[in-house]
Amino acid sequence: MSKSNTIPTAGPDFEHLLAQEVVIEAGTAEGPSGAQRIEPDHSPRTPHGGAAPAPALLPGADLQREVEQFLYLQAELLDAKQWQAWMDLFDAQGVYWMPVERSQTEWEGSPSIFAEDKLLMEIRKGRVTHPNAWSQAPMWETNHLVSHVAIESASEQQIQVRSRFHMMELRRDTVRHFGGSYRHTLVRDAAGALRIRLQRVDLFNGQAPFDYVLQIWV
Amino acid sequence: MNLKPLVEPDRVHKSVYTDPKIFDLEMEKIWERTWVYCGHESQVKNPGDYHALTIGRQPMVMVRQKDGSVQVLYNRCPHRGVQLVGNLKGNTGSAFVCSYHAWSFHLDGKVRAIPLAAGYEGTRLTRDNPDCSMKRAARVDSYRGFVFASLASEGESLRDFLGEARIAFDDMCDRSPVGEVEVVPICHRVVQHSNWKFFMENQLDSLHPSVTHQSTGISAGRVEKRLKAEQGSAPLYYHYLSTFASSFEQWDAVQTINFPRGHGILKAYMGLRPQDPDTLAHEALLKQAYGEQKAEEYLSRSIHHVLVYPYLSVQSPLQQLRCLRPISPDKTLSEIWHFRLKGAPEAIYRRSLWYYNLVNSPATMINADDLENWTKGQWGLQSNGGDWVSFHRHFGDDRVEAGVTYSNHGTSEAVMRNQFRAWSTYMSAA
Numbered sequence: 200m201s202k203s204n205t206i207p208t209a210g211p212d213f214e215h216l217l218a219q220e221v222v223i224e225a226g227t228a229e230g231p232s233g234a235q236r237i238e239p240d241h242s243p244r245t246p247h248g249g250a251a252p253a254p255a256l257l258p259g260a261d262l263q264r265e266v267e268q269f270l271y272l273q274a275e276l277l278d279a280k281q282w283q284a285w286m287d288l289f290d291a292q293g294v295y296w297m298p299v300e301r302s303q304t305e306w307e308g309s310p311s312i313f314a315e316d317k318l319l320m321e322i323r324k325g326r327v328t329h330p331n332a333w334s335q336a337p338m339w340e341t342n343h344l345v346s347h348v349a350i351e352s353a354s355e356q357q358i359q360v361r362s363r364f365h366m367m368e369l370r371r372d373t374v375r376h377f378g379g380s381y382r383h384t385l386v387r388d389a390a391g392a393l394r395i396r397l398q399r400v401d402l403f404n405g406q407a408p409f410d411y412v413l414q415i416w417v
Numbered sequence: 418m419n420l421k422p423l424v425e426p427d428r429v430h431k432s433v434y435t436d437p438k439i440f441d442l443e444m445e446k447i448w449e450r451t452w453v454y455c456g457h458e459s460q461v462k463n464p465g466d467y468h469a470l471t472i473g474r475q476p477m478v479m480v481r482q483k484d485g486s487v488q489v490l491y492n493r494c495p496h497r498g499v500q501l502v503g504n505l506k507g508n509t510g511s512a513f514v515c516s517y518h519a520w521s522f523h524l525d526g527k528v529r530a531i532p533l534a535a536g537y538e539g540t541r542l543t544r545d546n547p548d549c550s551m552k553r554a555a556r557v558d559s560y561r562g563f564v565f566a567s568l569a570s571e572g573e574s575l576r577d578f579l580g581e582a583r584i585a586f587d588d589m590c591d592r593s594p595v596g597e598v599e600v601v602p603i604c605h606r607v608v609q610h611s612n613w614k615f616f617m618e619n620q621l622d623s624l625h626p627s628v629t630h631q632s633t634g635i636s637a638g639r640v641e642k643r644l645k646a647e648q649g650s651a652p653l654y655y656h657y658l659s660t661f662a663s664s665f666e667q668w669d670a671v672q673t674i675n676f677p678r679g680h681g682i683l684k685a686y687m688g689l690r691p692q693d694p695d696t697l698a699h700e701a702l703l704k705q706a707y708g709e710q711k712a713e714e715y716l717s718r719s720i721h722h723v724l725v726y727p728y729l730s731v732q733s734p735l736q737q738l739r740c741l742r743p744i745s746p747d748k749t750l751s752e753i754w755h756f757r758l759k760g761a762p763e764a765i766y767r768r769s770l771w772y773y774n775l776v777n778s779p780a781t782m783i784n785a786d787d788l789e790n791w792t793k794g795q796w797g798l799q800s801n802g803g804d805w806v807s808f809h810r811h812f813g814d815d816r817v818e819a820g821v822t823y824s825n826h827g828t829s830e831a832v833m834r835n836q837f838r839a840w841s842t843y844m845s846a847a
Binding site (some may be wrong): 233234236237238240241242243245281297299300307308309310311312313314318319321322323324325326327329332333334335336337404405407408410411412413414 | 502503504507509510511512514515516521529530532552573601603604605607608610629631632633635636637639640644647655658750755763764767770774775778779780782783784785787788789792
C-alpha cells in the first residue's frame with residue numbers, strides 16, 4: 200500500500216513535492232500484475248528444458264581411463280589433420296552424425312549438418328586433401344578440448360558415453376568457437392580395441408547463423 | 418546518385434558490390450518495394466504461430482491469423498518502438514504483448530488493450546489512430562503456399578512480379594500428387610561475407626562448377642565409380658556431387674533461360690529422373706492424380722535451379738530453396754529450407770534430403786568453395802586494382818525472343834547481363 204493514495208503530479212513548483220514520499224510495496228496488489236493482467240495466457244518464452252542427464256556409471260578406473268584416452272585421441276587426430284587415422288577409429292558401420300536439433304533421433308532421413316558413413320567420410324577426406332580444394336588454401340587450425348566424460352552404460356558389446364567438447368578454429372585471421380556434446384556408441388573390434396559405431400555431435404551453437412561453414416568434422 | 422554510368426551492357430562498375438550508399442538504395446528501391454519471400458504457410462500452422470524475418474532493413478513478423486489467413490506485420494510496438502517478438506519463431510497466443518509497457522495487439526496488428534488506457538483520454542492517440550496499432554506490410558499474397566509481402570502499397574501483383582519464375586513453385590508442388598508441399602521445420606542459416614549479387618550470379622554460372630568444385634566432384638566420382646564396379650550401382654546422391662566435376666564442354670551445353678525482372682532458369686543436368694522402383698512408384702502416383710499426359714509434362718520439365726531475382730534460388734526437383742537476406746554490402750544471410758512433397762513416397766523425400774545434407778547444409782562439401790570465392794571476390798572488388806567487372810562472355814551471341822534471353826552457350830554471361838538489366842530498372846525508378 201502506498202503511504203498516500205494520490206500520486207503527486209510534478210509541476211513548476213515541484214520541489215516541495217520531493218518531500219512527499221510514495222512507496223509502492225512489491226507484490227501486494229490483488230490479482231496479476233504487468234502483462235499478465237492484460238493478457239493472462241500470453242507467454243513470450245520459448246519451450247525449454249529436457250531430461251536430466253543420466254547419472255554416470257562408476258566403472259572400473261581402467262575402463263573410464265581407456266574411454267577418456269580414446270576420446271582424447273579422437274579429438275587430437277582431428278587437430279592433427281590425420282584424417283585417415285581418425286576415420287580408422289570408426290567401425291565398418293560407423294557413422295558421424297551432427298543433427299540440427301537435440302530432439303532428432305535418427306541419422307538417416309533427418310535434416311542434418313553432417314550425416315556421414317565411411318564412404319561419405321572418404322569423399323570428404325578426398326575433397327579436403329585435393330590440391331585444388333580452394334577453401335583449403337587459407338591457413339587453418341583447430342584446437343579441441345574434451346571433458347565431462349561420463350560412461351552411461353557399458354557391456355561386453357557396447358559402451359555409451361557422453362562428453363563435452365570445445366573447438367576453437369583459426370582460419371586466416373579469424374577465430375571461431377564451436378562447443379557442444381559428444382555422444383559416442385563404442386564397440387570393440389576383433390583385437391579388443393575401442394571403435395566408434397556412432398559419434399553424435401550436438402553443436403551447442405548449431406542454431407545460430409553459421410559465419411561461413413564447417414569444412415571438416417568437429 | 419547517378420547509377421547509369423555504373424552499368425554497361427557488358428560490364429559493371431565494382432562499386433555496385435561495395436558502396437554502402439548503393440546498398441542502402443538497393444534496400445529502398447528493390448527490397449522495400451518489390452515482393453519479398455517471407456516463408457511457407459506451413460511454417461505457421463496454428464493461429465498465433467509466427468516467424469520473424471527481415472524485408473530489406475525492416476524487421477517483420479509473419480503470423481497465422483484466427484481466420485486461417487497469414488499476415489505480415491512490422492515487428493515493432495507503436496508506443497516506443499520495442500520489437501514485439503524476441504525470437505525467430507514461436508507462438509504468441511492470441512495477442513502480441515509488448516515487454517516494455519504491456520501494450521497488446523490482436524494477431525492482425527490492431528491494438529487490443531493498453532494498461533490504464535484512461536491516460537490517453539483527450540489525447541490524439543485514439544484506438545483508431547493507426548499509430549496505436551502495429552503497422553502491416555502494405556500487401557501480402559501467396560503463390561501455392563509460398564508467402565510474399567510488399568512494403569509498397571502500389572505496384573505490380575505478386576503473379577506479375579514472379580512472372581515466368583512461377584514455374585519454381587509449380588514444378589515443386591506439381592511433384593506432389595495433391596499439389597502441395599510442406600516445410601521441413603528446420604532452417605539452416607549461413608552468413609556469406611560477400612555482396613548478395615555474388616550468390617545470385619553464381620547460381621546460373623556454368624563455367625565455375627568444374628573449377629570451384631573440382632575437389633569434391635573428383636573425390637565423389639572416385640567412390641561412385643568404385644561402388645558401381647563393386648555392386649553394379651551407386652545411390653543417386655554420389656552423382657549429386659560427382660557431376661560438379663563435369664568438363665567445361667559439358668557445362669557449356671547446359672542452357673540458361675533468362676527472364677525479365679532478372680529471373681532465370683538453369684536447365685537440368687543431374688539426371689534426377691532415374692528409373693528405379695522409388696521413382697517409378699512416385700511417377701505412378703502422379704499419373705493417377707493428374708493423368709498420364711499432365712504427369713509426363715510435370716516430370717519432364719528441365720529445371721535445375723529457378724532464380725527469383727534478387728533473392729531466391731529454388732531447386733524445385735529437389736524441393737529446396739535458399740533465400741537471401743542482405744545485411745550490408747559485404748554481408749549476406751542465406752536461409753536454407755527443405756520441403757516435403759505431400760502424399761509422395763518417403764523415399765523421394767529421403768533422396769532429396771541427401772542433397773540438402775551434402776550440398777546445402779552448413780557442412781556443405783560444395784558451397785564451402787563458393788563462399789571462399791565470394792569472400793575473396795568481395796575483397797578484390799574493394800581494391801583499386803581495377804574498376805570493372807567483366808560480363809563479356811558470349812556478349813551479342815544470345816538469342817532473345819519476346820523479352821526472354823536464351824543462352825546459346827551454357828557458360829554465357831547472359832545471366833549476369835540480364836540480372837543487371839533488371840537491377841537498373843529497379844534502381845532508376847523514381
